[in-house]
Amino acid sequence: QVKVVESGGGLVQAGGSLRLSCTASGLTFGDYGMAWFRQAPGKERGKVSCISGSGTNTWYPDSVKGRFTISRDNAENTLYLQMNSLAVEDTAIYYCAAARLGSGWCPVWSREYTYWGQGTLVTVSS
Secondary structure, eight states, X not given: OXXXXXXXXXXXXXXXXXXXXXXXXXSOGGGSOEEEEEEOTTSOOXXXXXXXXXXXXXXXXXXXXXXXXXXXXXXXXEEEEEEOSOOXXXXXXXXXXXXXXXXXXXXXXXXXEEEEOOOEEEEEEO
């Protein structure tokens, strides 16, 4: 049984930093491209970063590029998201997801991600 659990969310002031973690079990972690998504109140879920199984390749949208860094430790089955220079607009529930095998390391659509965590709330105050 696959289990994905995020942690590290919380309340931070604008300009501050947080590091999210995601631990996965029940799967061969290094086989999966992984991604972080976020969903703000009243908005659709959107992808904020992804990383290939080996960690060699990463992707970010312009909205977080240069501020967020995704990384992984395959020996520990853990995915990370380092978030710096946080802004109020970054407030959201952040989700960790594993890409469906055969869908590539960073599929565009959320339906191509097969395993999801329950989310961790990040609140950025002004």
